[in-house]
Amino acid sequence: MVLESKIFKEFEDIVGIGxxxxxxxxxxxxxxxxxxxxxxxxxxxxPTPFSPTPKAVILPSNTEEVQKIVKLCNKYGxxxxxxxxxxxxxxxxxxxxxxxxxxxxxxxxxxxxxxxxYTVIEPYVxxxxxxxxxxKYNLNCHMPGAGPMVSPLASHTSMNGPGFTSPQTGHSAxxxxxxxxxxPDGEILRxxxxxxxxxxxxxxxxxxxxxxxxxxxxxxxxxxGIGVFTRVAIKLFPYPCSTDFNINGYSPNYDFxxxxxxxxxxxxCNNFKKLESVMLRVEQExxxxxxxxxxxxxxxxxxxxxxxxxxxxxxxxxxxxxIVVIIAARTEREFEYKQKVMxxxxxxxxxxxxIGNIYSPQPIFYAEALRSxxxxxxFIATGGFQSSKGVADTAAVCLKSTKMNIPxxxxxxxxxxxxxxxxxxxxxxxxxxxxxxxxxxxxxxxQTNEHSVKGMAEYMDQSNQLDLLKHLGAPFFVExxxxxxxxxxxxxxxxxxxxxxxxxxxxxxxxxxxxxxxPKEN
Amino acid sequence: xxxxxxxxxxxxxKYATICPSIDMFNFHTYSGGGRIIxxxxxxxxxxxxxxxxxxxxxxxxxxxxCAIACKFLNTLEPLEIISKLREKLVAKGHGPMPQQQEYxxxxxxxxxxxxxxxxxxxxxxxxDIKIDPNAKSLYFVGCTSSYRRKEIAIATARVLNAAGYPxxxxxxxxxxxxSPILRTGDRKTFRDVLxxxxxxxxxxxxxxxxxxxxxxxxxxxxxxxxxxxxxFKIRHTTELFNEFIENSQxxxxxxxxxxxxxxxxxxxxxxxxxxxxxxxxxxxxxxxxSINIPEKIKRCGQNGVYEVPRNxxxxxxxxxxxxxxxxREYTYCCGAGGGVKAAFPEFALNTAKTRIEEAEDTGAxxxxxxxxxxxxxxxxxxxxxxxxxxxxxxxxxxxxxxxxETKHVKESAVEET
Numbered sequence: 001m002v003l004e005s006k007i008f009k010e011f012e013d014i015v016g017i018g019x020x021x022x023x024x025x026x027x028x029x030x031x032x033x034x035x036x037x038x039x040x041x042x043x044x045x046x047p048t049p050f051s052p053t054p055k056a057v058i059l060p061s062n063t064e065e066v067q068k069i070v071k072l073c074n075k076y077g078x079x080x081x082x083x084x085x086x087x088x089x090x091x092x093x094x095x096x097x098x099x100x101x102x103x104x105x106x107x108x109x110x111x112x113x114x115x116x117x118y119t120v121i122e123p124y125v126x127x128x129x130x131x132x133x134x135x136k137y138n139l140n141c142h143m144p145g146a147g148p149m150v151s152p153l154a155s156h157t158s159m160n161g162p163g164f165t166s167p168q169t170g171h172s173a174x175x176x177x178x179x180x181x182x183x184p185d186g187e188i189l190r191x192x193x194x195x196x197x198x199x200x201x202x203x204x205x206x207x208x209x210x211x212x213x214x215x216x217x218x219x220x221x222x223x224x225g226i227g228v229f230t231r232v233a234i235k236l237f238p239y240p241c242s243t244d245f246n247i248n249g250y251s252p253n254y255d256f257x258x259x260x261x262x263x264x265x266x267x268x269c270n271n272f273k274k275l276e277s278v279m280l281r282v283e284q285e286x287x288x289x290x291x292x293x294x295x296x297x298x299x300x301x302x303x304x305x306x307x308x309x310x311x312x313x314x315x316x317x318x319x320x321x322x323i324v325v326i327i328a329a330r331t332e333r334e335f336e337y338k339q340k341v342m343x344x345x346x347x348x349x350x351x352x353x354x355i356g357n358i359y360s361p362q363p364i365f366y367a368e369a370l371r372s373x374x375x376x377x378x379f380i381a382t383g384g385f386q387s388s389k390g391v392a393d394t395a396a397v398c399l400k401s402t403k404m405n406i407p408x409x410x411x412x413x414x415x416x417x418x419x420x421x422x423x424x425x426x427x428x429x430x431x432x433x434x435x436x437x438x439x440x441x442x443x444x445x446x447q448t449n450e451h452s453v454k455g456m457a458e459y460m461d462q463s464n465q466l467d468l469l470k471h472l473g474a475p476f477f478v479e480x481x482x483x484x485x486x487x488x489x490x491x492x493x494x495x496x497x498x499x500x501x502x503x504x505x506x507x508x509x510x511x512x513x514x515x516x517x518x519p520k521e522n
Numbered sequence: 523x524x525x526x527x528x529x530x531x532x533x534x535x536k537y538a539t540i541c542p543s544i545d546m547f548n549f550h551t552y553s554g555g556g557r558i559i560x561x562x563x564x565x566x567x568x569x570x571x572x573x574x575x576x577x578x579x580x581x582x583x584x585x586x587x588c589a590i591a592c593k594f595l596n597t598l599e600p601l602e603i604i605s606k607l608r609e610k611l612v613a614k615g616h617g618p619m620p621q622q623q624e625y626x627x628x629x630x631x632x633x634x635x636x637x638x639x640x641x642x643x644x645x646x647x648x649x650d651i652k653i654d655p656n657a658k659s660l661y662f663v664g665c666t667s668s669y670r671r672k673e674i675a676i677a678t679a680r681v682l683n684a685a686g687y688p689x690x691x692x693x694x695x696x697x698x699x700x701s702p703i704l705r706t707g708d709r710k711t712f713r714d715v716l717x718x719x720x721x722x723x724x725x726x727x728x729x730x731x732x733x734x735x736x737x738x739x740x741x742x743x744x745x746x747x748x749x750x751x752x753x754f755k756i757r758h759t760t761e762l763f764n765e766f767i768e769n770s771q772x773x774x775x776x777x778x779x780x781x782x783x784x785x786x787x788x789x790x791x792x793x794x795x796x797x798x799x800x801x802x803x804x805x806x807x808x809x810x811x812s813i814n815i816p817e818k819i820k821r822c823g824q825n826g827v828y829e830v831p832r833n834x835x836x837x838x839x840x841x842x843x844x845x846x847x848x849x850r851e852y853t854y855c856c857g858a859g860g861g862v863k864a865a866f867p868e869f870a871l872n873t874a875k876t877r878i879e880e881a882e883d884t885g886a887x888x889x890x891x892x893x894x895x896x897x898x899x900x901x902x903x904x905x906x907x908x909x910x911x912x913x914x915x916x917x918x919x920x921x922x923x924x925x926x927e928t929k930h931v932k933e934s935a936v937e938e939t
Contacts, residue, residue: 024574028563128526128532132532149523149529250828254530305594364530383597418810419810444810444811
């Protein structure tokens with residue numbers, strides 16, 4: 001399905017020759033994404049890794065072009081799906097009457113405000129790019145667990161956003177300041193101080209009147225279902241230690257000069273009750289750069305760069321309730337203080353740090369922690385993984401969810417659909433020094449094996465049902481009409497309000513609703 | 523992943539990318555991952571061979587940057603998939619691109635891709651170069667140095683003479699190594715070429731073959747053994763030069779007060795890492811999880827030639843070496859490889875200009891490399907960009923540093939490509 005030549009020409013006039021393509025090859029490559037097969041199956045379709053094929057892909061270079069494209073989509077009744085770095089099925093169109101707006105050419109770091117601790121970025125700036133530039137100012141940004149290659153703009157405006165450094169850098173939803181937003185009807189809305197009449201700037205996300213940040217993204221984001229975000233200001237943080245970042249050697253066996261004031265603790269709390277107490281206690285002291293619970297197998301994985309090297313670490317995998325803490329400091333005095341606090345916590349809870357005693361990771365681990373690369377280790381066992389759950393709640397609820405998920409996971413492990421992590425495969429992190437917590441259940445499957453794909457999809461569906469049945473909170477993949485209608489009635493009928501927002505902002509239903517909500521009930 | 527240098531190596535926004543193809547054409551389709559999707563879509567019958575598909579598959583320099591970035595944690599092989607995709611297209615009568623077919627035909631007819639008369643192949647050779655017909659080492663000059671970058675062949679031969687290293691050349695029996703053919707996916711013709719070359723070299727009872735061309739070196743070292751084993755040793759000239767310096771066989775007396783930066787050729791670096799034979803077993807540990815016993819070493823470019831050329835440069839009096847951001851196994855391609863220079867010259871030139879800008883940003887006044895094909899494209903890029911950078915192959919620079927009685931480079935008129 002290609003665009004009518006007249007319509008194609010109108011789009012081409014906006015972006016220039018070479019920046020729109022409706023050919024079979026290009027449109028088909030944009031129809032593929034990681035884990036699409038699971039989401040297809042969950043929606044009752046064939047478990048193929050391909051979504052509907054868009055009619056065309058277009059590459060705007062600035063906000064004005066995006067605005068014109070969106071207006072043209074409204075004129076011709078074409079659905080648009082925008083994407084930046086494009087990881088995951090959330091970037092896929094739900095209909096073939098669509099075009100993809102690929103924001104790759106919008107890749108500027110517009111501003112780094114060192115004094116006021118924020119940066120303004122365009123969609124295709126990656127986390128690693130931004131962090132590399134921020135390190136020149138001794139600053140850091142929040143990066144989601146998805147990894148350093150994804151777009152901070154996408155994470156902050158449109159997706160859920162927990163990360164390994166969340167104890168210090170929070171959650172994407174909490175770091176959004178000013179936003180430039182092309183609404184689904186083509187109007188440009190500038191949020192907060194970016195929309196001021198005189199001297200607009202980006203330092204604040206709200207102004208007088210109700211906050212639009214909640215409407216824009218809420219907790220989990222609209223995945224392009226409510227327009228296109230072309231610029232965002234996000235909060236910055238002090239870099240946790242020295243910004244000297246020296247990688248030596250060759251991939252994949254890189255060496256790293258560990259910064260002077262950085263220390264890793266991996267301690268077995270033995271049970272979830274104690275784990276909860278330890279996590280709360282560590283976070284109460286506001287000293288951690290990273291504070292996560294990971295299953296024994298997941299701890300093995302973050303220290304490994306291949307399945308073979310993972311198998312060398314079985315001793316680590318025996319831990320029943322491991323907590324992984326990193327402290328980092330910029331001065332010796334700060335570092336000594338943090339170490340003393342950790343010593344006291346370990347004394348209080350009778351914990352032993354296995355690092356330096358039973359095990360010492362390769363130095364590159366510390367580089368990956370600083371660059372938020374650890375989540376990508378989830379791929380090394382089977383080549384594919386996806387998370388269920390995604391609750392944001394108290395530590396107690398997160399651990400309750402972890403425990404209750406174990407029998408369910410074991411059921412699908414027994415079926416041979418997902419890899420055996422003893423049912424315990426969970427990642428939990430504190431946000432903002434323990435103000436609240438995140439929990440998700442990364443699960444390994446084989447995306448080339450139909451039995452595994454179908455089993456994984458069934459497991460995710462069952463996991464969602466369990467969340468409802470046992471009041472474990474909303475998983476972060478509550479998205480799309482079916483899921484919102486499933487969860488909404490149990491959660492203050494939020495789906496009715498979400499639908500009203502969609503109707504108000506997108507009267508023609510032009511922004512793809514596949515991972516958001518339809519303006520009308522099914 | 524495939525669009526970026528390894529994430530941990532990113533030092534700036536400007537030089538974070540690794541794929542010249544998507545840098546030029548922007549659509550995801552042009553990345554390593556995009557081309558894997560094309561291969562899958564072709565297998566599934568979602569797309570058919572077409573002019574559009576051909577262009578996309580061949581608008582790739584096969585530099586292998588995507589594979590290095592991907593394999594830091596993963597086991598996907600984007601470069602191998604791209605190569606197989608091309609082979610499949612050729613086998614079904616769709617590939618290669620017409621300009622590439624022209625140079626393949628030229629190899630078949632004249633033994634070189636430049637369509638030059640075979641009898642002119644030795645025209646680069648000055649009369650005073652000492653060739654030892656009884657030497658056990660062979661200098662395989664290669665088509666580009668023979669016909670287009672004669673200064674590299676001359677400088678190489680003079681440095682070998684200065685070091686007292688006996689070598690012979692094949693004269694009328696030297697033919698194209700097959701690299702430009704293989705990269706287009708024409709494996710059948712490549713096999714014919716390699717068999718002829720190996721027959722000749724083995725008949726000469728050669729112990730060591732020396733290459734100043736990274737493309738020839740990579741092809742002999744990595745690709746030939748996949749088709750047919752041989753017993754002689756393979757050396758790149760930079761490896762020999764470094765030994766000459768270490769063994770005091772060369773006297774570097776001339777002071778050369780320049781600041782240089784070194785461009786790692788893909789075919790001397792990451793792609794020159796040979797495949798390691800693996801005869802282990804894939805053992806299923808549990809459903810969905812298998813491991814290789816013994817571990818199958820990932821080919822991540824760590825065994826390319828990186829330090830040796832840098833050592834040579836550091837030994838030349840007066841030279842200050844400064845590094846670009848994208849180096850060694852995550853170098854940025856010069857833009858010429860994979861048949862791109864012939865079929866898509868504008869793409870090749872734009873990529874070269876990107877690399878030139880990166881070299882300029884180091885503050886260097888001179889760009890050095892160790893491959894005649896990189897040399898051609900980077901010099902084209904310098905010219906097109908109006909850059910003030912000087913360019914030398916490492917052999918030329920080394921020759922300049924030798925005692926003054928040695929004839930210097932640029933002595934022979936150099937034809938432009």
